[in-house]
Amino acid sequence: MVTRYFYQLLIRLFSGHGGIVLALASILSAGGVSAKPLFEAAQPIPLYSYFATGDVNAVVTAPSVLPTPSFVLMGGGPDVDPAFRWLIQRAGIRPGTGGRFVVIRATGTEAYNPYIFYSDDTLSTSTTIAELWVGGASLGLTSVETLVIPSVKAANSQAVNAILAKANVVFIAGGDQSDYIRFWKGTALEQTLNALMRKNVPVGGTSAGLAVLGQFDYSALYKSATSELSMLDPYYKDITFDPSPLSLQGGFLAPPALASLIFDSHFDSRDRMGRFIAFISRIVARTATPIGAVGCAGGLLPASSGGGRTARGIGIGVETALLVQGNGNGNPVTAKRVTNPSTSTESAVYFVRPSVPPSVCEPKTPLTISTVEVRKLADSESVFNLTDWSGLPLYNHLDVISGTLLPADWY
Structure with missing residues (x-):
């Protein structure tokens, strides 16, 4: 046979x-x-995936243009329920107005749809909202939609961009930020996102979605950089940025309200302070001094304890969200922290700014930088002024000496 x-x-x-x-x-x-x-014929691979919960054809009267910007910067891990409600409210969505909440991602499923739309695990739209649910329908949402956009071709799809363009709120899910840089940058999708941000449509992101919201992004094109290796060589291959090379223009998204910033997530649970200081050091411009050059080759901004256009960043812990809002012309951009009532972590936000340039910042050479200012936000009452970097007392000064972080127990 x-x-x-x-x-x-x-x-x-x-x-x-x-x-x-x-x-x-x-x-x-x-x-x-x-x-x-x-x-049997092979099943075709879809260009993109689209999932909707609720009524996408409902009439929406929520405003399409808002007076000030709003951003949720989320640190990964468990999603922060009140941060999603804040995005909905900042979009001007109320019961009766309708509103479309669109989640975008490069991989994954429609898991956000029921979580954001419904109020509890019976999938009710009650005004009594259970923990671990957002209750968006009870707040006025008429739909939650997820787009999985896994390629440049999908990001240029007219259908994808038509769905996204109707969003009253946009949320960028976690995953791998290198996918977002590789697949979305320079596409029609990026143009649509920028058009929405010009209208001050609220935007949020968690983990990888957070990473691509700064003026400078850690793009993670290779392996995830570790603190130990980043401090031993701030130019090692796993430290990749967008834009590349670093520039004051040309970055993916780069909303003006978040100018001069770079972000990092899962901050304390993954011990990321060392690598974050290396990232921010790389942004510090090289300058000549009487005792020799300081700063980093390829850097762009000064290190300073004052002024708005300085190298700085925000590290956000798991189950933590920073609510960032504009407050009108002439007023500062401000931020508050929220978390879930049952959080089991400190859920802290760290505002990190070098006060002086690195004294040693060379390829294949351990980093040395002193007196890095750290301010810590671990409550939901304080308001931090992002514009002039004020509103919290100094939490700590950190040093990296020959590739070693001091003190090591920074948190």
Whole structure:
């Protein structure tokens, strides 16, 4: 009897000759070998995936243009329920107005849809909202929609951008920020997102979604950088940025309200302060001094304890969200922290700014930088002024000396 292996070999050899293949299939089927699985057409891979919960055809009267910007910067891990409610409210969505909440991601599922739309695990739209649910429908949402956009071609899709353009709120899910840089940057999707941000449509992001919201992004094009290796060599291969090379223009998204900033997530749970100081150090411009050059080659901004346009960043812990809002012309951009009532972590936000340039910042050389200012926000009452970097007392001064973070127990 002809073996299945020999049958498959013949199929490969004669795959260009339909008559021979069909004859073989007929002969071998008569001999007890099923040919059906080998001739079924492969299922096409979709260009993108789209999932909707609620009524996408409902009339929406919530404003499409808002007076000031709003951003949720979330640190990964468990999602922060009140941060999603804040985005909905900042969008001007109220019961009766309707509103479309659109989640975008490069991989994953529609898991955000029921979580944001419903009020509890019975999938009710009650005004009594259970913990671990957002209750968006009770707040006025008429739909939650997820777009999985896994390629440049998908990001340029007219259908994808037509859905996104109608969003009253946008949320960028976690995953791998290198996908967002590779697949979305320079596409119609980026243009649509920028158009929404010009209208001050609220935007949020968690983990990888957070990473791409700064003026400078850690793009993670290779492996995830570690604190230890970043401090031993601030130019090692896993430290990649967008824009590349670093520039004051050309970054992915880069909303003006978040100018001069770089972000990092899962901050204390993954011990990321060391790598974050290396990231921010790389942004510090090289300058000449009487005792030699300081700063980092390729850097752009000064290190300073004052002024708005300085190298700085925000590290956000798991189950933590920073609510960032504009407050009108001439007023500062401000931020508050929220978390879930049952959080089991400190849920802290760290505002990090070098006060002086690195004294040693070279490829294949351990980093040295002193008196890095750290301010810590671990309550939901304090308001931090992002514009002039004020509103919290100094929490700590950190040093990196020859590639070693001091003190090591920074949190």
